[in-house]
Amino acid sequence: MGKAYNLVAVKFFKNSFGKKSEKKIKEFRFWEGKAQQMDIIESLHDISVQNPSVEDFSAADLKWVKFGTSERHDDVALIPYARVDDFIFGESSNVESPTRFHIERGRKRDIGSLRDIKSDTFLRYWLYWCSFGPEDYGDGGTILQSRRYRLNTRNRAARPQSMRGCTCHFVVKRLYARPALALIIYNDRRHVNKSGFICHGPLDRDAIGPRAKQVPYVGHEMQQQTMSMIYLGIPEENVLEKHIEGIQRYYGSDVKVNSLASQYVHKLGMVVKRSTHELDLDDQASIRLWAERNKKSTFYYQDTSETEPFILGIQTEWQLQQMIRFGHRSLIAVDSTFGIKRLKYPVCTLLVFDSRQHALPVTWVVTRSVAKSDISKWMKALLDRVRAVDPTWKVNGFLIDDAAAETDPIRETFSCPVLLSVWRIRRSWLRHIVKKCRNIEVQREIFRRLGEIVYSIWGGVDPSVVLEKFTQDFVDQTEFMQYFKDAWLPKFEMWLTTMKTIPLASQEASGAIEAYHVKLKMKLFDDSHLGALQRVDWLVHKLTTELHSSYWLDRYADESNSFQTVKDDYINSTSWHRALQIPDTDVTLDNNNNLFAKIVSQNDRQRVHLVWNPGSEFSFCDCEWSLRGNLCKHVVKVNMICENRKGYESSVSFQSYQEILMSMFKKPLDDSLELDMSVGWLNQIHDQIQKLVELNRSNDIGTFVSSLPLKWCEKRNRTSIGRPATVKPSSSSKNNNARKKSRKRKRLSRLN
Numbered sequence: 001m002g003k004a005y006n007l008v009a010v011k012f013f014k015n016s017f018g019k020k021s022e023k024k025i026k027e028f029r030f031w032e033g034k035a036q037q038m039d040i041i042e043s044l045h046d047i048s049v050q051n052p053s054v055e056d057f058s059a060a061d062l063k064w065v066k067f068g069t070s071e072r073h074d075d076v077a078l079i080p081y082a083r084v085d086d087f088i089f090g091e092s093s094n095v096e097s098p099t100r101f102h103i104e105r106g107r108k109r110d111i112g113s114l115r116d117i118k119s120d121t122f123l124r125y126w127l128y129w130c131s132f133g134p135e136d137y138g139d140g141g142t143i144l145q146s147r148r149y150r151l152n153t154r155n156r157a158a159r160p161q162s163m164r165g166c167t168c169h170f171v172v173k174r175l176y177a178r179p180a181l182a183l184i185i186y187n188d189r190r191h192v193n194k195s196g197f198i199c200h201g202p203l204d205r206d207a208i209g210p211r212a213k214q215v216p217y218v219g220h221e222m223q224q225q226t227m228s229m230i231y232l233g234i235p236e237e238n239v240l241e242k243h244i245e246g247i248q249r250y251y252g253s254d255v256k257v258n259s260l261a262s263q264y265v266h267k268l269g270m271v272v273k274r275s276t277h278e279l280d281l282d283d284q285a286s287i288r289l290w291a292e293r294n295k296k297s298t299f300y301y302q303d304t305s306e307t308e309p310f311i312l313g314i315q316t317e318w319q320l321q322q323m324i325r326f327g328h329r330s331l332i333a334v335d336s337t338f339g340i341k342r343l344k345y346p347v348c349t350l351l352v353f354d355s356r357q358h359a360l361p362v363t364w365v366v367t368r369s370v371a372k373s374d375i376s377k378w379m380k381a382l383l384d385r386v387r388a389v390d391p392t393w394k395v396n397g398f399l400i401d402d403a404a405a406e407t408d409p410i411r412e413t414f415s416c417p418v419l420l421s422v423w424r425i426r427r428s429w430l431r432h433i434v435k436k437c438r439n440i441e442v443q444r445e446i447f448r449r450l451g452e453i454v455y456s457i458w459g460g461v462d463p464s465v466v467l468e469k470f471t472q473d474f475v476d477q478t479e480f481m482q483y484f485k486d487a488w489l490p491k492f493e494m495w496l497t498t499m500k501t502i503p504l505a506s507q508e509a510s511g512a513i514e515a516y517h518v519k520l521k522m523k524l525f526d527d528s529h530l531g532a533l534q535r536v537d538w539l540v541h542k543l544t545t546e547l548h549s550s551y552w553l554d555r556y557a558d559e560s561n562s563f564q565t566v567k568d569d570y571i572n573s574t575s576w577h578r579a580l581q582i583p584d585t586d587v588t589l590d591n592n593n594n595l596f597a598k599i600v601s602q603n604d605r606q607r608v609h610l611v612w613n614p615g616s617e618f619s620f621c622d623c624e625w626s627l628r629g630n631l632c633k634h635v636v637k638v639n640m641i642c643e644n645r646k647g648y649e650s651s652v653s654f655q656s657y658q659e660i661l662m663s664m665f666k667k668p669l670d671d672s673l674e675l676d677m678s679v680g681w682l683n684q685i686h687d688q689i690q691k692l693v694e695l696n697r698s699n700d701i702g703t704f705v706s707s708l709p710l711k712w713c714e715k716r717n718r719t720s721i722g723r724p725a726t727v728k729p730s731s732s733s734k735n736n737n738a739r740k741k742s743r744k745r746k747r748l749s750r751l752n
């Protein structure tokens with residue numbers, strides 16, 4: 001009866017008001033439907049299926065009923081599954097709010113996977129969101145003014161600048177028990193933002209008229225700062241305070257602006273709170289969605305297939321900038337096997353050394369594959385990306401941390417020498433010694449003797465003899481020796497050979513890489529989501545939100561000289577920097593047999609730490625940080641002092657440096673052109689090393705680097721500032737070098 005009545009009413013309206021009033025008719029139907037259905041229906045079997053006769057139909061064409069319980073119920077309608085697209089199209093063509101809907105989240109179940117089902121249990125689930133939401137921020141970096149018209153794209157990633165925080169969304173469920181039907185759940189029908197204002201379409205007053213001008217412009221940097229602070233869990237009022245401080249630099253103080261800013265910060269907070277790693281129940285589908293939505297931060301993506309392994313290469317726009325800025329003519333280091341035991345896929349991080357020589361992550365690669373061909377693929381993609389911005393970009397050395405790593409792809413792609421850092425081997429040994437041997441004297445001695453084996457590479461002794469003696473002497477340390485035999489003996493020779501054949505990285509580099517490693521570990525493993533370790537989407541979310549934000553803020557604090565505590569913590573985040581603050585007078589060396597050094601604790605001056613085996617990478621300190629396997633500031637400090645003393649061995653990196661120099665010193669075969677070339681090369685290298693050493697002697701690297709002429713600035717402006725685009729690369733780099741050199745000299749003469 002209701003239907004017949006409706007038809008009469010529709011005809012009546014059509015006849016009296018003509019086509020224009022179709023909307024009115026729909027509205028009438030909608031409210032009429034609402035009024036009729038005050039009762040709450042508890043089973044879907046009591047709801048009739050609607051199949052409107054028009055081609056495309058919208059919410060106004062359907063009769064909505066309340067489904068659920070008296071406490072919790074939704075407005076729903078049941079339609080044939082085959083008509084879902086017609087509904088979405090019709091709903092998008094709303095005259096007042098033309099838009100598109102994108103799938104914000106999707107889930108699926110397999111048929112037969114459930115035993116107990118309810119009438120509304122889904123087989124497939126999609127959350128459709130108005131494409132002017134849900135976020136309210138964009139790439140253009142403004143608090144967005146509204147748009148009058150929808151953009152012609154369904155892909156969220158492609159239209160972030162159009163997002164206005166629209167809350168309009170609905171859910172479509174394909175029913176598990178009746179797959180031919182779809183249930184639509186529609187609670188937020190209005191195209192408004194969180195504050196309840198219409199946020200797009202012709203009715204939005206901000207889209208036109210004077211108010212649009214009052215919305216403060218928020219630069220990209222400000223936006224990133226605010227996001228970073230929220231991600232790091234800084235309380236909203238502090239975030240807001242900083243945000244308003246930033247805005248006032250452009251606008252002065254204004255009540256209106258402040259209240260808009262407060263809304264903005266609050267909204268961002270909501271966005272962050274609501275943002276989830278789980279875009280789909282299925283991890284692989286979820287990560288596919290992530291890659292799809294974050295094309296700008298994905299430089300390589302290869303889905304798992306029968307023939308290909310999963311590879312995801314992540315690099316944000318900011319990381320790309322840092323890689324170009326700090327990696328050019330400098331070093332890249334790699335933390336290669338993080339999470340190999342606990343994560344579903346381990347993470348490989350590429351690091352650059354920033355203006356304070358701290359390790360800064362500029363690329364994350366998530367994959368289990370260490371095959372040459374796979375490494376080559378992502379490395380090439382990465383280099384292409386960097387070269388697309390700066391074709392002259394070049395790296396001077398690549399630090400690896402695993403002797404088993406494939407070095408061919410590095411040499412082929414980056415055409416640079418490979419160096420090995422011993423931080424990982426040192427760390428594993430130390431951690432296991434502390435864990436597996438009870439007596440501290442035994443711990444010290446084992447660590448010292450392991451170091452002896454490594455040093456024997458340059459000592460003219462056969463390392464296998466030293467190793468043999470070591471295993472005999474500690475045969476009673478069964479637990480540790482078992483570990484050593486299982487984990488290290490099979491690959492020991494390979495490690496020693498690699499250490500002998502490729503140059504070794506310094507203690508400072510080791511400390512910096514280790515500091516990154518420790519931070520990553522803290523962020524990932526100290527999480528309440530421990531069950532999530534097996535999900536890649538969670539890992540990616542953690543890396544790109546929290547970890548990325550924390551590094552961004554560190555750098556920002558340092559360069560803008562704001563956030564003093566963040567800045568201080570950041571500067572002191574490596575053992576090297578912490579060691580620099582210890583006065584020489586706090587260190588006492590044992591002058592009899594150089595077995596140990598004493599160093600006054602900086603926090604508790606009554607305490608003294610004992611550093612065993614000073615002057616070596618294999619020094620053992622009794623402080624807490626060291627006993628956790630880390631390279632502590634005491635070891636670094638003691639080694640800095642021993643470096644210039646007689647009777648102490650030089651560091652492994654210096655030993656390997658010396659070895660290279662000695663081999664260069666060998667006389668060419670005859671007095672030929674080869675000799676001239678060698679002289680040329682050596683002169684060049686000598687000159688460069690000299691400059692490097694001068695650089696290292698200057699007290700504040702940060703000030704020094706920022707005084708260099710070539711500064712990173714925005715991509716599109718860069719050619720006009722650092723490198724004239726019209727000048728050939730060769731001559732431009734010569735100009736730059738000349739300029740750099742004269743600045744450097746000036747700086748150095750000021751220091752002397």
Ligand SMILES: [Zn+2]
Nearest residue numbers: 130166168191
């Ligand atoms: Zn909307």
Ligand SMILES: [Zn+2]
Nearest residue numbers: 621623632634
């Ligand atoms: Zn220590």
